[in-house]
Amino acid sequence: MTVTLHIDNTVRDYDDWKAAFDQYERxxxxxxxxxxxxxxxxxxxxxxxxxxxxxxxxxxDAFRTALATVLATPRSRAMVISHDAWLVDLVEERISA
Structure with missing residues (x-):
């Protein structure tokens, strides 16, 4: 079963935030x-x-814990104004052709 971590962030500058997000691909x-x-x-x-x-x-759950460490860095605190996250269990998915 797929579990989604849904995150709702408000950021100061999208382009700066996106550049930082991309650095966390690995x-x-x-x-x-x-x-x-x-x-x-x-x-x-x-x-x-x-x-x-x-x-x-x-x-x-493990990722959410690891993410808290990233969000506590001075760089993240400077970029992210607000952050909320919750887990969502996928109960149904339909892909239309």
Whole structure:
């Protein structure tokens, strides 16, 4: 069963934040992220929604703990105004042709 860590961030500057996000590609892969999706809220370009998919809840929980360490760094604190995250269990998925 896929578990998603859904993150809702408000960032000071999207381009700076995205450059930092890209530098953590290996970190995500090494910590069980299978796929991710990024979105920006229409009309609120500083609000970024991130969905990180994991194979199981244990991997998602472990990543959330590791992410807290990253968010505590001075660089992250300077970039991220607000952060909220929660786990979402995928209960149904339909892909239309």
């Amino acid at each position: 970190f995500r892969a090494d910590n069980g992220v299978r796929t991710y999706r990024l979105g920006r809220v229409d009309g609120t370009p500083h609000r970024v929604l991130i969905d990180l998919d994991f194979d199981d809840r244990a991997a998602a």
